Amino acid sequence: MPLHRVAVIAPSPVSLFNLAIPELLFAKVQVEGRPAYEVVVCTPEPGPVATTGGLDLYVGRGLDAVEDADTVLVAGTGRRYEADPRTVAAVGAAAARGVRIASICSGAFVLAEAGLLDGRSATTYWELAEELRRRYPALDLQGDVLYVQDGNVMTSSGYAAGIDLCLHIIRGDYGAAAANAVARQALVAPVRPGGQTQFTQTPLPAERGVVCADTRGWAMRNLDKPLTLTDLARHAGVSVRTLTRRFHAESGVSPLQWLLHQRVERAKELLETTTLPMDRIAEASGLGSADSLRAHLVRRTGLTPSAYRAAFTRLTTAA
Numbered sequence: 001m002p003l004h005r006v007a008v009i010a011p012s013p014v015s016l017f018n019l020a021i022p023e024l025l026f027a028k029v030q031v032e033g034r035p036a037y038e039v040v041v042c043t044p045e046p047g048p049v050a051t052t053g054g055l056d057l058y059v060g061r062g063l064d065a066v067e068d069a070d071t072v073l074v075a076g077t078g079r080r081y082e083a084d085p086r087t088v089a090a091v092g093a094a095a096a097r098g099v100r101i102a103s104i105c106s107g108a109f110v111l112a113e114a115g116l117l118d119g120r121s122a123t124t125y126w127e128l129a130e131e132l133r134r135r136y137p138a139l140d141l142q143g144d145v146l147y148v149q150d151g152n153v154m155t156s157s158g159y160a161a162g163i164d165l166c167l168h169i170i171r172g173d174y175g176a177a178a179a180n181a182v183a184r185q186a187l188v189a190p191v192r193p194g195g196q197t198q199f200t201q202t203p204l205p206a207e208r209g210v211v212c213a214d215t216r217g218w219a220m221r222n223l224d225k226p227l228t229l230t231d232l233a234r235h236a237g238v239s240v241r242t243l244t245r246r247f248h249a250e251s252g253v254s255p256l257q258w259l260l261h262q263r264v265e266r267a268k269e270l271l272e273t274t275t276l277p278m279d280r281i282a283e284a285s286g287l288g289s290a291d292s293l294r295a296h297l298v299r300r301t302g303l304t305p306s307a308y309r310a311a312f313t314r315l316t317t318a319a
Contacts, residue, residue: 007069011077013050018075076105102154104162112136120150125158
């Protein structure tokens with residue numbers, strides 16, 4: 001299996017956090033015991049590259065790395081305007097060849113400057129959203145989501161939303177099982193839906209990650225059981241109202257919305273990696289019945305369970 005080449009462009013001054021995400025996640029993907037991705041960081045002028053944190057980062061590869069890439073990802077930058085014309089040209093040429101193009105945070109400004117977001121849905125970090133809309137009015141801004149895919153072009157919000165975007169890419173390439181395995185290895189949340197809010201207006205409580213993290217882990221181990229809000233609150237040792245408030249602050253969604261998403265993800269993983277009948281998959285994922293499984297999967301993916309299995313199965317058929 002040939003390596004899928006990901007060229008990560010570091011526009012100066014680049015966000016170190018953005019730059020670390022693709023290497024962290026793509027490097028952990030293995031298929032049949034072999035690495036699935038090769039990640040190359042590149043920049044218009046090889047050598048020291050300024051970062052938004054005031055450090056210099058040495059990048060030895062130039063934009064020639066884009067020429068044989070399967071995916072080009074532009075990291076966020078502290079200089080949104082007057083993008084290096086060499087970067088703009090390289091990204092535009094890659095898109096013209098049909099290469100998948102993605103950006104994290106303010107990297108969307110580079111894609112927009114290359115004309116790749118004209119007439120497309122896109123997003124960026126919430127503080128920059130209106131600025132992006134004003135500067136590039138031809139795009140369809142989705143200002144309060146984690147990431148957006150419009151055809152072969154993907155954009156994400158800032159900071160940890162870059163993790164969600166990379167997991168989304170991995171899921172599309174190798175399935176939910178591979179993406180969730182990487183998420184577990186990297187100790188990050190499983191693949192989240194792109195339409196989830198950036199939850200910019202939700203303050204995080206001081207006990208962030210203590211109560212709800214344990215309860216989320218417990219719920220993940222018991223998805224096949226008919227869990228209720230009362231069950232979750234009892235495990236967390238708080239009232240239903242307190243659980244709901246804290247859960248939304250940490251996850252951006254209600255406990256039951258989060259639970260449903262995890263059930264659908266579990267069903268997708270089972271569809272990809274097993275030959276279990278639909279009623280067994282529905283039972284194992286906590287969706288109840290084959291009819292319920294079908295309804296939720298069609299709503300989330302546009303595919304019936306059978307169609308999803310046919311499209312994304314990771315099982316090899318014996319000759």
